[in-house]
Amino acid sequence: MKLRAVKGMHDILPDEIGRWHRLEAAFRAMASRHGYEEVRTPICEPTALFVRSIGEATDVVEKEMYSFQRHDDELTLRPEGTAGAARAYLEHTVHARQAVARWYYLGPMFRGERPARGRQRQFHQAGCEIYGDAGPACDAEMIDMLVGFLRELGVGEVDVLINSLGSGDTRARYRDALVAHLSPRRDELSEESRRRLEKNPLRILDSKSPRDQELCADAPTVLDVLADDDRAHFDALRRYLDALGTPYRVDPRLVRGLDYYTRTLFELRGAGGELGAQNALGGGGRYDGMIAELGGPATPAIGFALGLERLLLAMSPDAPVSAPLAYLVPLGDPGAVACLVLAKELRAHGVAAIVDGRGGKLKAMMSRAEQRQATLTVLVGDGELERGVVTVKTMATHAQEELPRALAARVLADRLASTERQH
Ligand code: AMP
Numbered sequence: 001m002k003l004r005a006v007k008g009m010h011d012i013l014p015d016e017i018g019r020w021h022r023l024e025a026a027f028r029a030m031a032s033r034h035g036y037e038e039v040r041t042p043i044c045e046p047t048a049l050f051v052r053s054i055g056e057a058t059d060v061v062e063k064e065m066y067s068f069q070r071h072d073d074e075l076t077l078r079p080e081g082t083a084g085a086a087r088a089y090l091e092h093t094v095h096a097r098q099a100v101a102r103w104y105y106l107g108p109m110f111r112g113e114r115p116a117r118g119r120q121r122q123f124h125q126a127g128c129e130i131y132g133d134a135g136p137a138c139d140a141e142m143i144d145m146l147v148g149f150l151r152e153l154g155v156g157e158v159d160v161l162i163n164s165l166g167s168g169d170t171r172a173r174y175r176d177a178l179v180a181h182l183s184p185r186r187d188e189l190s191e192e193s194r195r196r197l198e199k200n201p202l203r204i205l206d207s208k209s210p211r212d213q214e215l216c217a218d219a220p221t222v223l224d225v226l227a228d229d230d231r232a233h234f235d236a237l238r239r240y241l242d243a244l245g246t247p248y249r250v251d252p253r254l255v256r257g258l259d260y261y262t263r264t265l266f267e268l269r270g271a272g273g274e275l276g277a278q279n280a281l282g283g284g285g286r287y288d289g290m291i292a293e294l295g296g297p298a299t300p301a302i303g304f305a306l307g308l309e310r311l312l313l314a315m316s317p318d319a320p321v322s323a324p325l326a327y328l329v330p331l332g333d334p335g336a337v338a339c340l341v342l343a344k345e346l347r348a349h350g351v352a353a354i355v356d357g358r359g360g361k362l363k364a365m366m367s368r369a370e371q372r373q374a375t376l377t378v379l380v381g382d383g384e385l386e387r388g389v390v391t392v393k394t395m396a397t398h399a400q401e402e403l404p405r406a407l408a409a410r411v412l413a414d415r416l417a418s419t420e421r422q423h
Contacts, residue, residue: 008113008121018323019312023153024106027126027306030149031104034141036128039103041084043110047074053083053290055259057200064111077110080258081127082287082303089131090296100132106308118278118310127284127305134300135286136233139264140240142302146268146282147246149306154316157271158281160247163254164234166226167262167288174222175201181219188215205253221252233263260293261285264302270314281314282306324416326353327374329365331381338380342390342408349413370395375416378408 005011012020028038047067054061066077078084085103088094094101106126113119130138143160150158165171178201186194190209197204205216226234241248254265267283275281284304291299328343330336336355343353354372356365362379369377379391389402392412403411 006121008115010120010122019315020308021323023308023311023315024126026152027106027149028104030145030152031128034102034128034145036102036104039085039088039105040107041078041081041088041105043078043108044075045078045084045087047076049083049087049294050076050079052293053086053260053287054080055200057196058203058257058259060111060257064113066110066112079111080109081105081107081125081305082129082260082290085129085303086287086290086294086301089129090291090294095132095291095297095299098132100130102128102130104128116278117276118307118313120309124308125305126308127303129301129303131291131299131301133302134288135264135302136237137240139237139286139302140244140246142284142304143241143248143266144244144246146304146306150268150281150311150314153311153314155270155281155311155314156316159269159271160249161251161254161267161269162237162241162248163222163251163265164226164230164237164263165222165255165261165265165285166230168227170222170225170227170230171202171262174220174225177220177225178202178204182215185215200259202255203257205255206257216253222255223250223252230263237264256283256285260287260290262288266304268306270310275310275313278310280307281310323352324375325372326351326412326416327369327372327377328353328355329362329369329377329379330355330359331362331379334382334385335380338385338390338405339378342378342380342405345409346412349409351409351413351416376412378412 047065050065051061060079065079068075085105089101104127107124108122109125110122112121115121128142130142143162147158147160166174179197182189182197182201182204186197188211189197189204190207190212193204193207193209193212204212207213207216254267256265256267263286265285268281269279270281282304284302286300286302288300291297291301326346328339330339336359339355343355346353356368358368359365366377374395376395377393379393384390388405390405390408391400391402393400
């Protein structure tokens with residue numbers, strides 16, 4: 001039997017990892033600039049946690065979870081990050097020490113969906129959560145931060161959709177209104193939507209079937225049944241976004257797949273390109289009821305998750321794929337000694353450096369430098385040693401020059417740092 005990676009789960013090989021590192025570093029930098037701190041929770045949680053927080057009648061819980069039993073415990077590989085973070089927040093009574101907590105996370109998630117471009121069974125998310133602030137100022141800041149982040153990554157056009165699901169019994173009232181609207185046309189709905197009519201009617205608004213969409217077109221929207229305080233919250237969010245100059249569009253049919261949302265809801269969609277049909281780059285919303293639902297004190301909360309694979313598809317292809325690298329080419333044994341020492345000096349200056357230890361012909365070493373996508377190569381042979389210099393070749397331009405050996409590490413480190421800053 002041929003052993004292969006599990007369907008829908010992918011290796012990320014070293015030649016792709018540079019873009020991942022850059023994306024992750026940019027995310028961490030953005031999150032820290034906004035006062036978020038990293039949390040790392042287990043990738044596996046009690047199944048009941050996801051059933052309770054995500055909701056029994058959602059696609060994720062009904063059909064996509066990787067669940068198993070071990071030592072009498074029912075466990076599930078996390079399909080998303082919010083539930084585990086909320087569990088940790090509660091378990092460590094963070095609310096008792098910190099009025100407002102801002103957390104971020106990065107890591108793999110697991111959903112047994114049908115694999116497609118931009119849709120895997122193991123995929124990676126980066127997300128943020130704020131506990132203890134009922135918004136709407138922090139809602140606006142979060143959406144604005146995301147829009148700014150996508151811009152920084154060079155993701156072209158992004159559609160920002162927002163909606164409010166209200167709070168308290170709004171959802172139940174809206175559910176009733178929607179069921180009342182759709183029930184007389186029940187027979188015209190798709191089979192999936194007929195099933196949802198009983199279990200989770202809001203999800204019918206998400207249906208991809210054109211007939212379902214037609215039937216929903218003149219359905220009442222959740223914004224029609226918002227209570228006064230929810231409407232005031234939503235209006236303030238819009239005012240803040242306007243003040244920040246954040247583009248958005250109100251989409252009263254945006255519901256998103258998970259049951260825990262209340263009030264603010266948002267989604268960012270890429271405008272196609274490499275993304276194809278899987279164009280939701282990320283999204284999130286408020287879940288003011290979840291902490292109490294899990295047994296804690298009433299704590300307002302909001303969060304989002306970005307899909308990293310989709311961001312990589314949507315990011316500008318010009319984004320550099322790897323950090324600058326110096327490739328050292330020794331010609332003969334004394335040259336090898338000089339290269340080893342110079343590589344050590346370069347690394348001490350923060351530059352990635354590799355010495356070609358295989359030796360052999362210059363041409364072979366230069367082609368290995370090219371394979372490694374080196375930014376520059378440094379040649380040291382007998383002639384260079386005699387003159388106290390090194391020969392530096394810039395790979396992109398093929399320009400060649402000599403630098404005094406004693407200054408080489410510092411000069412090259414400065415030069416590489418400035419090429420990196422230009423990106
Ligand atoms: P969600 O947790 O469902 O709100 O999803 C947030 C983001 O995670 C989506 O917008 C996608 O970018 C990404 N995502 C969700 N499911 C998958 C998947 N199966 N494969 C790849 N990315 C996903």
